[in-house]
Amino acid sequence: MEYSSFENFLKQGKSVLEKGPVAMIFVEDDVEVATTLRHHLQCGFRAVIALMPDAFRLPDDVAAKIHRVPFDCGPHDAVVGAINAVIETAPGTWLYYCYNAEYLFFPFCETRDVGEMLTFHTEERRSAMLTYVIDLYADDLDAFPNAVSLDRAFLDRSGYYAQSRKDPETGHPRERQLDFYGGVRWRYEEHIPKNSRKIDRIALFCARPGLRLQDDHTFNDQEYNTYSCPWHHNLTAAICSFRTAKALKRNPGSTFDIHSFRWHNSTPFEWHSRQLLDLGLMEPGQWF
Structure with missing residues (x-):
């Protein structure tokens, strides 16, 4: 399913976020996008959300199984802001995030x-x-x-x-x-x-208010x-x-x-x- 904007996804896609686990894949460039999405579909996530530029194309078999949301990872704090917005929308749901x-x-x-x-x-x-x-x-x-x-x-x-x-x-x-x-x-x-040298990430978590x-x-x-x-x-x-x-x-x-x-x-x-x-x-x- 495709959405017209990230804000539209938060409004129209609430049912997608009601039950997890849900994977959010942030697409920064066009490298290995389809394989990343396929891999996480195979992991067993109930929903896989691809937050990606409109210009990037996806194979039909992948596009049919994921939720595509227009998104630009470039601006500072864009990804963190989007994740926090999803947390507010989906309390009680297990979430995961990564990049392509x-x-x-x-x-x-x-x-x-x-x-x-x-x-x-x-x-x-x-x-x-x-x-x-x-x-x-x-x-x-x-x-x-x-x-x-x-x-x-x-x-x-x-x-x-x-x-x-x-x-x-x-x-x-x-x-x-x-x-x-x-x-x-x-x-x-x-x-x-220096602030990017760590390799730990809390990538799997249960959303809750606050x-x-x-x-x-x-x-x-x-x-x-x-x-x-x-x-x-x-x-x-x-x-x-x-x-x-x-x-x-x-x-x-x-x-x-x-x-x-x-x-x-x-x-x-x-x-x-x-x-x-x-x-x-x-x-x-x-x-x-």
Whole structure:
């Protein structure tokens, strides 16, 4: 279904947001848009919303299954503002957001859908789920100058680390919150703004009145920003993303400094949750 504007979607598409989980895919450019949408349809979301420019075309089979909303990701705070508007419209609904050329993986996603996972997560009294944004990149930048190739995608198998997240008012570490780093953003941090170097994102969350997403991908409710409950480890997920590598090759200030993203800790991406679990890039918690 297509809508005439984002405001029209909020008014006419309320029924789409009544029951989740709902995926919001923000389309920044025309790279791998259809594959991103297909992947999230296959994850089992009840609705997939593509917020994208009118100029981009979609294959008929994809267009028939998603909700298309005209949107420009360019203006500062446009994405955050749109997500917060949806939160206000859909209290009680599980929501997810990512960008094109990003792909959600969660434990056992080959045999279970995202709704099953979030049902279990809700039973554990959790209202949000931490996701790690794992950088993907093509192995050969001469063959793939935009750093994107699904068939020849690589990721870093090590080099990830966490630091305590401090409360800006007290200076004390926040309980069960960490800032996570690694991947291409860590290896090329000189080209990455300081406020964009983290790889953690609360991409799956249950909307409620008063909840607000902030610029750093955290929420104004600190419990939403925790990686687990106080009693045991909880589920986490991964968003495998070409977005950073793509931006570094597009940016004139970095593209000529990067001839290959591969290094001694690169490994082919297998497009399977088992690899991510084995590498410690997501956590099954108590879900078996």
